[in-house]
Amino acid sequence: MLSRLIPLLLGLALCSGAEARVLVLGQVSEKPGKDYEQLRPMAEYAALQLAPLGITSAEVRLYPQAADLAAAMRRGEVDWVSETPYTAARLVHEAGARLLLRKWKNGQRDYQAIIYTRADSPVYSLADLVGRTITFEHADSFSSYYLPRQLLENQGMALSPMLDMHQSPVPGRVNYIFSRNERNNAHWVHKSLIVAGALNNNDWENPARVPAALRDELRIIFRSASYPRALELVSATLEPELMTALQYLLQRMTPESAPDVLARYEHTTGFEPILPDDMQLLNDIYQSSRAW
Amino acid sequence: MVGLLRRSIATRYGAILMLITFGASSALLVFSLYVLQGVYNRVSSVGQDAIEASIVRQVSRDALLLGETLANGLSDPLYLQDFSEIQGILSQLMDRAEIGYIYVYDMDRRILHDGTTDLLSYGEPLGARVPAGLGNHFKPGARPLGQYLHVVYPIKSGSAIQGAVRFSMSYSAAQTDIDKASQQLTKTLGGLRQEVKLILLIGFVLLVLFTLSLSVAVGRCLTRPLKELAARSREFRAHDDRVRFNLEREDEVGELADALEQMRLRVQSSHAEVSRLAFHDPLTGLANRRLLQQELESMLLDCEERGESLAMMFIDLDHFKQVNDGAGHDVGDQVLKVVAARLQQLVVDASLDGVVSGAKPLIARLGGDEFTLVFPLCDSACTDTLAQRVSDLFAEPVSFGGERFSVSASIGVTLYPDDGKTAQDMMRHADIAMYAAKHAGRHQYCFFRQDMTTQLQDHLMVLQGIDEAISESQLFLEFQPIYDLQTNQISGAEALIRWNHPEHGLVPPGRFIPIVEDSDRIEALTLWVMERSCRALHRHILPQMADFKLSLNVSGVALQSDRLRDGILEILLREKVPPRNLRIEITETTMMRNVEKCAETLRHWQHAGLRVLIDDFGTGYSSLSYLTTLPIDGLKVDRSFINNQVPGNYCPVVEAILALSKSLGIQSIAEGVETEYQLQVLREMKATHAQGYLLGRPMALEQLLERLGEVEVG
Incomplete structure (x- = not known):
């Protein structure tokens, strides 16, 4: 699989013209200090892995309200978000965020x-x-x-x-x-x-x-x-190659292959692909919340 | 130490000062330590109280501040019933060990929170959980109770009180702080106390040392002048005449020094006087025997060094005893003074004449009538001249009180180095020479010769033996008969003394009588002869011949003595001898020496009935006038005249004497008749009595008695 990926990555790199880019990971946070420390290692790890695609560094941005995060995503300031289904629903509907993967936050699948x-x-x-x-x-x-x-x-x-x-x-x-x-x-x-x-x-x-x-x-x-316990989302503006590469990167991370980074990343034990009902669930959540 | 204390004032004084200082310092030290302990205790107690109060106050203030902070923090969570927030706040406190309990409660004093996660006490009344007596539960306060400080602070929402927070804080931490601070305080104070103790002790030791050295210094300072005075006294005692006691001080020691100086002057003055008395004759002011001996030795040394000679003259006044006895001692003393003055003048003159050498001659009076002259001589050849000049000093009689006293002197001369080398020898030899001069007839000088020592030995033998001779009957009398030439019968006898010496045998009278005559033993000898004669008369002779006349020789010297004069009369009386049977023979020479005194005695005897014969008549310088004025019974013609009566040689003196006695109406007794021719001539010259070997040698009493029974001279 790696033998297939490398030419792909190289191709992407060549096509993109090696444009310098910062990968931004965002989240709604009431405890910015704690959350920043939880997110930063993963962001830096991903940026390092995605360097061939032009990612030079990573950045973590935290927002007090879901609305703020949504606005930031709309402005293309945030590339990648890790959130609960409720916030994810708002981001999908209000910022056009795309579901990337299910996250087993705190070791919980759901x-x-x-x-x-x-x-x-x-x-x-x-x-x-x-x-x-x-x-x-x-x-x-x-x-x-x-x-x-x-x-x-x-x-x-x-x-x-x-x-x-x-x-x-x-x-x-x-x-x-x-x-x-x-x-x-x-x-x-x-x-x-x-x-x-x-x-x-x-x-x-x-x-x-x-x-x-x-x-x-x-x-x-x-x-x-x-x-689902948590979801990984990417912004609407994130380049498809980067989205694919990130999805591939995360999916391959296991507690065995990257224990430290995963543990620091809200005690995550793994990622799995989005299920067919998941989008419907988000739509329901969003519709309900709109009515309250 | 006791000995030292007893001996040294400085040590004693220092020891007393030390004891006083030590005692006072010790008392002060003990008192200071006592006060220090008191101060330490009080400061320690007060300090610990202050620390405790301060820490409690600080802890209370902190606790109240904590309470206020807590209350402020709890205000919103309490309103919102945000238990987790409250627990979050309280749990921070609960983690602290010193927190005993913590409760947040509502206005009904029901517990809203106890800080635990479970919050099981929720709704329970506060009263069951906290000690009673904590006061108002909604008013800020911190109240110590037991081991805890109980703090309460109201929780307000705006101005409305919605509850309160209450917690207890253990004092353990504070107590630990208090204990630590107290320990620190105790340690600091203890150190301080030790320092002060050390300082006090050092001060004590320094004070004692200081006092010790001070007392030593003061003691020395005080005793130094005393020691100085003692040292000077020792020097003074060692005859250092330069010593002065003045110390130029005005204190007590100065007074002592002045007193000592006064004493020194007094002692020196007394010493000079004593010395003068010790070394000088008080009467004449001349040197005495002691000084003579000292000076003589040094003079001899000087002469030895210079190679000079020295003459020493012993001068003994002849018959000076008679002056004393006759004119009294006062007059005698005056005569001695005149003699001394003459001698001094002579020395001056001799010095001026250059007879003596540079050294000063010495004149000394040895006592009585003895003088000594010591002349260091330039030339021993002039000694003779000098001796003659000394002898001439006495040619002129001494006039005093209208009287004239003929004072001659017998002078013994000895020479250094010819006659002797030592002072002792010189004095002895001068003495011997003087005796020789005296023996040779007085009023002359005589140089020492070695053979004189033999004479001296005789002299000493006589003087030392005469008393023994009297008491041990070594003396005895012999009687030489005197014949009446008209009757050819024994009319009397002359008693003659004999000395049978146990070692030397029979000592001739001529050998010892003159010596005894010159001594004071003549009295005793005279009285002995008197007594024995009287006894013989009374017991043996007079019973045979009632008109027997016994002649006794009495020295002229004895005539000067009142005691002898009276003693003779006493014996006469005691032995019951009629005075007319006794005749005293006195030599012309001795009688003439002091005519006045002699006449007085003779008259005294005459008054008692005694008769007097002039012995050795014609040999002396008789004044014929006294023959008429004195009570004299007869003249004894000296044997020298009788000896001259030999055939073909007519001696007119004998005839003249016999004629004289005949004309005076007194007896005449010819002595020394040894030949028939002499007897015949005497008969022709009409001599009344005669004695001599021809007529009878001196014989024992028994023979005399026999002769008395048979006598009839043809």
């Missing part, structure tokens, strides 16, 4: 949304949540906001955001509030401040996110279907 309540709660089904409160993690969260909200709405329930915790729930509606992180989510439910919470199954099972003592007193009332 995940599902979980809705839970206190064990002693009278709530046993999603329908019991009407007139009660639920806490999602974050407005950008796929597993802890998009998926559960879509589930609730698909079942015909109307959701109403709460301004703060002290506000009384609106009757006939499912009142929701963002907990900002998994732990608050669990505590609020556990302390009976909020009736139910939504988390992905990985966080639920992680004692650092949901302490075991708390989980013992909580009860799952609903689990969603599984969704």
Whole structure:
């Protein structure tokens, strides 16, 4: 395979006229310091590997909002993005980003949304949540906001955001509030401040996110279907040769061949090709989010 | 050490000063150490309290600041019930070891967060979790309780209090700090205390050393003048006359020095006086025997060095005893003074005449009537002239108090180096020569000759033996009969003394009588003869012949003595001898020596009934006038005249004497009749009495008694 690739790469190099170019890797980040360190080794590795194609160096750019990242992609400032399906949906629709590969972030190929309540709660089904409160993690969260909200709405329930915790729930509606992180989510439910919470199954099972003592007193009332954990996207403007070369490069990386780079890259254990339903999923997500 | 203390004022003084200083310094040191310990304890205690208070205050301030910071940080998360954020904030604190508990609670004091992930205490009342008595739970405060500082700070949202955070902080860290600081303080203070102790000790040692050296220096300073005075005293004692005691100081030592100087002057003055007394004759001011001996030795040495000769003259005044006895000692002293003056004048004159050499002659009075002259001579040939000049000094009688005293002198001359080399020899030989002069008839000078020593030995034998002779009956009397030429009967006898010496046999009277006469033993001898004579008279002779007249020889010297004069009368009385049976024979020469005194004695005896005969009449310088004025019973014609009576040789002197006595009405006794011719002539000349070998030799009493029984001279 390498014998076929090398003439290809050489051909690309010759055709492109060896134009000097910087490869830019982007992401939405609330913790830029941490995320930069996670992304940089992979960006530099890729740039080094793609040097024959004119890539001279790599750059990591982080954006506070998905909208900012989308805008940057539209402007052609970002070549390559690693995101959750929810953000990926926006980038595909708003910036014309193209799906490159599925990423096994944190060793997880996919995940599902979980809705839970206190064990002693009278709530046993999603329908019991009407007139009660639920806490999602974050407005950008796929597993802890998009998926559960879509589930609730698909079942015909109307959701109403709460301004703060002290506000009384609106009757006939499912009142929701963002907990900002998994732990608050669990505590609020556990302390009976909020009736139910939504988390992905990985966080639920992680004692650092949901302490075991708390989980013992909580009860799952609903689990969603599984969704890809993360996606690799490239901008609409990225040269096809570079896109192909990057896709090929990433797909070939395994924990054995490039352990350090992968581990640093959000504990990734591997990449796999985009599945046929994946684009539909993104379209659904985007359509739903547009309605909220 | 005790000996040293006893001997040295400086040491004693230094030791006392040392003891005082040591005692005072020790007391001060102990007191200082005590005070230092007190100060150390107080400073240590106060310092530790201050450290603790300071650290507690600082910790409280820090804790409150932490509380405030916490409260500010927790404000928003609390409002949002953001447990993870709260936990994030609290967990940073929980990680700290010194944090005991930490609680965030609401206005109902129900726990909102305890910092744990599980947050299991949520909703529980705070009171069950924190100690009681922490005060207001919503007012900033930090209260120490037990091992913890309990801090509370309200969490506000705007101006409204929505809860509070409370935590406890262990003091352990602070306590560790306090302990460390305290240890540091203790260490520093301890070091400081050690330093101060060391300084005090060093100061003490330095003070003691300083005082020691000071006391030594002061002691030396004080005793130096004393030692100086002692040294000077020693020098003074060693006869260093240059020594002066003045120290030119005005202190007590100066006073002592002045006193010593006064004493020195006094001693020197006394010494001069003593020396003068010791070496000079107080009466005449001449050198005494001691000085003579000293000076003589040095003069001999000088002469030996210069090769000069030296004459030494012993001058003994003849019969000076009679002056003393007759005119009294005061007069005698004056006479001696005149003699001394004459001798001094002579020395001056002789020096001027150039007879003596450069060295000064020496005049000394040896005592009594003995003088000595020492002449260093240029030429020994002029000694004779010099001796003659000395002898001539005495030719003129000494006038004093209207009286004239004939004082002759017997002079012994000895020469250096011819006669002797040592002072001892010189003096002895001069003495011998003087005796020789005296023996030769006085009033003359005599040069020493070696044969004189034999005479001297005789002289000494007599003088040393006479007392023994008297007490041990070596003496005895012989009696030479005196015949009445008219009756041819023994009318009396002359008692003659004999000395049977145990070693030398019979000593002739002529050999010892003159010597005894010149000594004071003559009195004892005279009295002995008197006593024995009287006894013989009383017991043996008078019973046979009641008108027997015994003649006794009495020295003229004895006539000068009142004691002898009275002693004779006492014996006469005691032995119950009638005075008329006793006749005292006195030589003309001796009688004439002091006529006045002699006359007084004779009259005294006459008054007692004693009779006096003039012995050896015609040999001396008699003044015929005294024959009429003195109580004299008879004249004894000297044997020299009788000896001249030989056939064909007419001696008119005998006849004249006999005529004289006849005309005076007194007896005449011819001595030394040895031939019939002499006896015949005497008979023809009408001599009344005679004695001599022809008529009878001196004989023992028994023979005399026999003769008395038979006598009838044809």
